[in-house]
Amino acid sequence: MNNRQIQRWLKGNSNLVNHLVIAIIFLTLLAVFLWSLDRYWQKTLQPRLYLAAKTQASILAQSQGTVLLGTLEHSNALAEDLMNTIRQMLIVEDPAIGGRYIHHFSLELNYDAIGAPAGSLDYSTEGTPCPDCFRVDIPLISHMGELMGVAMFDISDAYFRSLRAEMKSKLYAESSIALGLLVAVWLALAIMFQRLNSAKLLIEASDQAKTKFMANVTHELRTPLNAILGYTQLYKQNSALMQEHSHGIETIDRSAEHLLLLINDILEFSRTDEDSLTIHPREVKLPLLLRTLVDMISISAEVKNLTFTHVFSADLPDMVLVDDKRLRQILLNLLHNAVKFTHSGQINFSVTHLKQSRDHRHKVRFSVKDTGIGIAKEQLQHIFIPFQQLDNDITRAEGSGLGLTISQRLVRLMGAELEVRSVPEQGSEFWFELELRSIATAAEMENAPEPSQINTPLVLPSQDILQQLQLLARQHNVLGIRELVKDLELHHEYQAFVQKIQPFIRQYRFKQLVVWLNQLPSDDI
Known part of the structure; x- marks a missing residue:
């Protein structure tokens, strides 16, 4: 479990x-x-x-x-x-x-x-x-x-026995009062917790019903909004129509886009509120992901005449195992907020390699720092509450108040915590530290050992075990693979086979492990 x-x-x-x-x-x-x-x-x-x-x-x-x-x-x-x-x-x-x-x-x-x-x-x-x-x-x-x-x-010693019996009876009789009070408190707390839990379950059921209702309603609203946006794009291509109604069409287009943004936030919030939400790591080229984010935000910062800088550690791992969709969503949300709440000055996006462990795990710090309006100390504890917005001109004009809530939940699913420090009128910094597993690069894949290169004959496990190992490797099920290898290590005849697959497992090169297994003689798998 x-x-x-x-x-x-x-x-x-x-x-x-x-x-x-x-x-x-x-x-x-x-x-x-x-x-x-x-x-x-x-x-x-x-x-x-x-x-x-x-x-x-x-x-x-x-x-x-x-x-x-x-x-x-x-x-x-x-x-x-x-x-x-x-x-x-x-x-x-x-x-x-x-x-x-x-x-x-x-x-x-x-x-x-x-x-x-x-x-x-x-x-x-x-x-x-x-x-x-x-x-x-x-x-x-x-x-x-x-x-x-x-x-x-x-x-x-009859006097002592009589005195002992009398005093012991008195001691335990008086102590029974304390025991009775202790049991009474126990029962009272049990009843109180029962009632509180019943109220909690009702509140949770009501909250889930509300969330599902919002998800259903917003999902239904998104379809006609997409149609409105589609027609406004068509109208924009009609020069005659734009000459006469450009202001109205632009207003409709901006309003629909803003409404669609709010609806998407609510939909995403309803998804992150579900217990079934999971992270799906896959092989991602980290530098490419970061460069894509830089290209996307540079345009927004340039429109507002903001200086956008980025600093990435030179020793960042190239290929990592991470849910790139969720990581991109978190970083884009933080970067867009930095642009939105900064009127002048600069925004800095930094990714720092903190340390590397022996099992190819890298601790990486992602940070977004701006010189924007900042957040008061007493308001910092409220910024991650759903639909909670700070009282300023920007939040009153736009936004659903869900961006940071969604980001915090996704960061926690990845095993980290979204942190913040801020000074009003000076700026804010949001950061989190992830532990990422590095995987083999293309060059390392080419150097992977081939079955034909094995000098000593291998005694392979049964076909069922090899198929199970392939399935676990495709699923990136680290715990399952380690349990299977632990069972194989108990059999002396499989020691050479275990030694051949251990490098793939230690470096989390599961895709390469599947390739290696597929290259074994077909009769063995």
């Missing part, structure tokens, strides 16, 4: 494309939002909650350690009081979690400090330690600074 086919498909499915673009944008935003939300929870909020729960567990353990230390320091019946303290400590429940907050407890004492038999007061709850609980070891240090033992607590 080439670029033009892709553009047609996109234009024909613009509504689908718009919806896909909107969907992709909002799905991306949604994915980024959810990823950011999850990252905030995993990397920021959850660690903070865990740290808060761990801090609370440490505080609870510290408070119980203080109670144990008081019992060890002040109890007279140490064994009994210590066990009562431990039992009370183990049955205490945390209202925040609805259960005991001490999951496991161990006590190891320094019996030298408390004066009791070794191992008589050590304590440990039954069961295995909790791996998810908060482990807090509290040293029991008396007010005299003596270590009396170590209390080891496994504080339940």
Whole structure:
């Protein structure tokens, strides 16, 4: 699928494309939002909650350690009081979690400090330690600074789990509001684009109908106008009639020619507005084309006493592949405008060779510069709008306002852009840069290799492939030829054949390629 086919498909499915673009944008935003939300929870909020729960567990353990230390320091019946303290400590429940907050407890004492038999007061709850609980070891240090033992607590993580579930639910509940707003905006934009696209399609259909109507009407008007012009030419040849009615006949002739010019502009505009308009490159002798333009414009410039100069680079390619009809139309339009809008001074037509690439592509700059009335800066953006004319005596008197529009569209079809710079009362310059492919000259054609000159025997592809290659060469289908050659290169036996046709393909000498193929033995093609 080439670029033009892709553009047609996109234009024909613009509504689908718009919806896909909107969907992709909002799905991306949604994915980024959810990823950011999850990252905030995993990397920021959850660690903070865990740290808060761990801090609370440490505080609870510290408070119980203080109670144990008081019992060890002040109890007279140490064994009994210590066990009562431990039992009370183990049955205490945390209202925040609805259960005991001490999951496991161990006590190891320094019996030298408390004066009791070794191992008589050590304590440990039954069961295995909790791996998810908060482990807090509290040293029991008396007010005299003596270590009396170590209390080891496994504080339940139920508070952390409860806090985590509550905060996560709250976070996602509040975030769902933002998600809802995002989806609402998505739907609103989709509906808005649907309505805008429907209105756009209606406007385009109306514009196409208007263009077709103008084309049909102007086409019908051109026939009687040609008849009027034909009769005025006959009348001009009648000297007796011209002596009596010369003024009226001249007026009719000029008016009909002016009207025919306007009609032709509208017809050309309707053609360039069609999607089916294509460029048809062919082999053109560029210097001859340029000299023809110079000869045509020199007469118009001389009539207005304008100085017309032309400067062409000496290294311009001789034979190029271009749609000469469209290129001539563009340049004539720019040159005629320069003559029309210049009262005195000069017009310069220059064609400059900018650079050449290895694959015989030449970048050429076409420029038309005048010393005419010029265009104000704020009006430059309007000159390419159809039927748009600047407010001056010349445009009010003649023209349809379509010339530059048509030229811009044709230049874009050729892969370039029509540029302009202008200063009021000093003049204007219009230019564009085309990439032209040079092709072989007649001398190079004579030096093309003949099949009889091939020293090594060629293994030729099948008859179907050779016929397909001829057809693609006649159509100047570069992409098709390259795909075909790429397939041939996969077969080792065709390497010599591929090497013979590569020079024709690299230099875009498709006509010579067809001649060369036709010179092969008839049994092979």
